[in-house]
Amino acid sequence: YIDDCFNSGIGFLLRGVQLTPDGTAQEWPQDTTLWQMSTNVVIRGNEVTRCNNKGWSEVISLSGVDGFEISHNHVHHNYAGIPENYWGGGGENIDCKRGTRNGKVFGNKIHDSRRLGIYVEAWDGYCFNIHIYNNEVYNSQLMGISVASEWGGEVSDIWIYNNLIHHCFEGIIIPVTNKKPTQVVRNLFVYNNTVVDNANYGFFLKNPQASNIQVMNNIFAGNGENTLGASGVDTSKYVFKNNMTGEEPLFFNASVFNYRLLEGSPAIDASLTGLVPAKDFDNNSRPIGAGYDMGAFEFGNYTPPPVPVKPYNLMATAVAYDRVALAWQDSAYNQEGFKVEMKKEGGDFTQVAMLGQTTKTDTVKALMPATSYTFRVRSFNKGGHSTYCDSAVATTLPPPVPQAPQYLTLTVKSFDVIRLAWNSATFADGYKIERKQGDEAFEIIDTVLIPARSYNDSGLLGSTTYTYRVFAFNNTGTSAASIEAAATTQQPASAGQAKALNGALNLFPNPANGLVTIKVEGLTSLLVYNSTGQLVFQQELVPGENQVALRELPAGVYCLKTMTGANNKLNCLSVSLMY
Known part of the structure; x- marks a missing residue:
C-alpha cells in the first residue's frame, strides 16, 4: 500500500537516476521506490494512491524493462500534480516507456486521476510485444489508454483487448506529439473493448506515421465528439471494422457502471472471428453462445450481486458559508461505493458526489450562503442501487462581510453628471454611494443592488468638485470604504450659448428605425419623452455627431429635448420611430 507520495509510487529503470549536466544532482525528483533492474519485473496486487503530489513522474513506471507483469493493482486518486502547470505534473498511472518490452498489463483498476490510465510510450527507445487487457479505467481527466512515440523511438506489436474504459475525457487515443519528426507506431491491435460514456473520442488515431492499426469488435457507445475516427492518417494504414458506434448496446445497468450485456443486445454473437480473445473481462471462456460477442463481456454465466442495504444515520452540518459536512453509517458488506444527492428548497435532487466503498464522509462545497439544503445518500454495486437513507437538512452559514469595492473611477459626462464605476465585491448584496462637495462631510x-456596479450622479452644479466613496453591504454587515475619488463637472453653457446650440442642433434620419444621429456643438443632455409626457430615455451628448439607439422604445412619435445647463431647455424636436 503506497499513499501520499511526492513523485512516483513504484518505478523501475534500466539504469540509475538521471543526473544534471554537471553531475551533481538528480535531474528529476527521485521515485518513491526505485530499483535498478531490467528483466522479469512483477508488480502485482498493490494499492497506490495520492502519488505525484507536485512531482514529475508517473505512478507505476517502467523504463527499459524486458519481461514484466503489472497486474491486479488498484491505482486511484492521483490528482495533485503541479497545479500551476497542467502538463508539467506527471500523473500517468501505469507507464511502459523507453524500451520497455515483452510484458503484460492486466486486471488493474485505475480511476480518479489527473492524466491518463495506461500509457505505452517509446520516447527514444523501442517498445514492443505488450498485451494490455482486462483493465478498468474510469474518471481519468485525459485518456483511458494511449500509445505513442514522443521522442523519435518506435512502438510495435501492441495488443489492447477486453478493457473497460468509461467516464474519462477520451477513451483510446493514438496521438501525435510533434516533438520529433519520426514517431513510429505500427502493428497495433485494438479489439473487444467496451469504451463508453467518455466526454470526447471513443477511439481516435492522430499519428500520421502509424501503420497496420486494426480496430474491430469494440463497443463505442455514449462517447462525445467523435466516437471512432482518424485524422491526418492515410486510410491504407488502418482498418476500422465491425465496431458498434450507433446502436444501443443494451447494457445490464449503466447507471452503476455494469456494462455487461443484456439478453437481446445486438452485440451478442456479433464479433468477427480472427481477432477475438479466448476469455472475456470476467475470465469466462469465449464463445458462450453461437458466436463471439462484441466488447469486453461475453453474455451468459453472470449472476449480479444482491443490491446493498441502504446507509443510515446521515448527519449534515454546515461548516462554512459555502459548504456542508456529511457523515453516515453503513452496514452493507457488498457496496462498491456511495452516491450523494442534494437539493435546494423547492428544487430537485441532483447527484453531487460519487465516493468509494469505504468512504462514509463527504464535504459538499460551492454552496450558496445562508441557504437550506437537503441531502440523501445511497449505496450501489453492479447489481444496482440501494434505497435512499433518510434525508438530512443543513443551512449554510451567513456570508462574511464583503470586501471594500475596488478601482473606483469617475467620468465627467456633462456639466451636471458624473458617472461612477467600480469592481464587484465578493458576497455583496448591494452598494452604498457617498458624496461630498469640497470640505463638507x-x-x-x-x-444600488447587485449586479449594478456603476452609477450616474446627476443634477450636479457646474464647475464644481465632488468626492465619492462606495461601500459594499450584505445582511452580515458593511465593508470598509473604497478609495476616494474626485472629479470636477464641466462649465455649463450660458443662455446665449444655449441659444446658439439650438440653432446648430441637427437630427437625422426622421422617421427613424431605432437609430438616429444627433449633431450638436457643445456638451448637451438629451431627454426623450413619449406622447404622454413621460421621460423614457436619457443620454449625454458630446460635441459633434452622436449615435443614439432608441431601439428599445416602441414605434411612435417622441419629443426630444436637450439641456445645456442652468435649466436652459432647447426647443422640442419630434422624431417618428418606424420598424
Whole structure:
C-alpha cells in the first residue's frame, strides 16, 4: 500500500537516476521506490494512491524493462500534480516507456486521476510485444489508454483487448506529439473493448506515421465528439471494422457502471472471428453462445450481486458559508461505493458526489450562503442501487462581510453628471454611494443592488468638485470604504450659448428605425419623452455627431429635448420611430 507520495509510487529503470549536466544532482525528483533492474519485473496486487503530489513522474513506471507483469493493482486518486502547470505534473498511472518490452498489463483498476490510465510510450527507445487487457479505467481527466512515440523511438506489436474504459475525457487515443519528426507506431491491435460514456473520442488515431492499426469488435457507445475516427492518417494504414458506434448496446445497468450485456443486445454473437480473445473481462471462456460477442463481456454465466442495504444515520452540518459536512453509517458488506444527492428548497435532487466503498464522509462545497439544503445518500454495486437513507437538512452559514469595492473611477459626462464605476465585491448584496462637495462631510446619496456596479450622479452644479466613496453591504454587515475619488463637472453653457446650440442642433434620419444621429456643438443632455409626457430615455451628448439607439422604445412619435445647463431647455424636436 503506497499513499501520499511526492513523485512516483513504484518505478523501475534500466539504469540509475538521471543526473544534471554537471553531475551533481538528480535531474528529476527521485521515485518513491526505485530499483535498478531490467528483466522479469512483477508488480502485482498493490494499492497506490495520492502519488505525484507536485512531482514529475508517473505512478507505476517502467523504463527499459524486458519481461514484466503489472497486474491486479488498484491505482486511484492521483490528482495533485503541479497545479500551476497542467502538463508539467506527471500523473500517468501505469507507464511502459523507453524500451520497455515483452510484458503484460492486466486486471488493474485505475480511476480518479489527473492524466491518463495506461500509457505505452517509446520516447527514444523501442517498445514492443505488450498485451494490455482486462483493465478498468474510469474518471481519468485525459485518456483511458494511449500509445505513442514522443521522442523519435518506435512502438510495435501492441495488443489492447477486453478493457473497460468509461467516464474519462477520451477513451483510446493514438496521438501525435510533434516533438520529433519520426514517431513510429505500427502493428497495433485494438479489439473487444467496451469504451463508453467518455466526454470526447471513443477511439481516435492522430499519428500520421502509424501503420497496420486494426480496430474491430469494440463497443463505442455514449462517447462525445467523435466516437471512432482518424485524422491526418492515410486510410491504407488502418482498418476500422465491425465496431458498434450507433446502436444501443443494451447494457445490464449503466447507471452503476455494469456494462455487461443484456439478453437481446445486438452485440451478442456479433464479433468477427480472427481477432477475438479466448476469455472475456470476467475470465469466462469465449464463445458462450453461437458466436463471439462484441466488447469486453461475453453474455451468459453472470449472476449480479444482491443490491446493498441502504446507509443510515446521515448527519449534515454546515461548516462554512459555502459548504456542508456529511457523515453516515453503513452496514452493507457488498457496496462498491456511495452516491450523494442534494437539493435546494423547492428544487430537485441532483447527484453531487460519487465516493468509494469505504468512504462514509463527504464535504459538499460551492454552496450558496445562508441557504437550506437537503441531502440523501445511497449505496450501489453492479447489481444496482440501494434505497435512499433518510434525508438530512443543513443551512449554510451567513456570508462574511464583503470586501471594500475596488478601482473606483469617475467620468465627467456633462456639466451636471458624473458617472461612477467600480469592481464587484465578493458576497455583496448591494452598494452604498457617498458624496461630498469640497470640505463638507460625506452623505449617502443612493443605494444600488447587485449586479449594478456603476452609477450616474446627476443634477450636479457646474464647475464644481465632488468626492465619492462606495461601500459594499450584505445582511452580515458593511465593508470598509473604497478609495476616494474626485472629479470636477464641466462649465455649463450660458443662455446665449444655449441659444446658439439650438440653432446648430441637427437630427437625422426622421422617421427613424431605432437609430438616429444627433449633431450638436457643445456638451448637451438629451431627454426623450413619449406622447404622454413621460421621460423614457436619457443620454449625454458630446460635441459633434452622436449615435443614439432608441431601439428599445416602441414605434411612435417622441419629443426630444436637450439641456445645456442652468435649466436652459432647447426647443422640442419630434422624431417618428418606424420598424
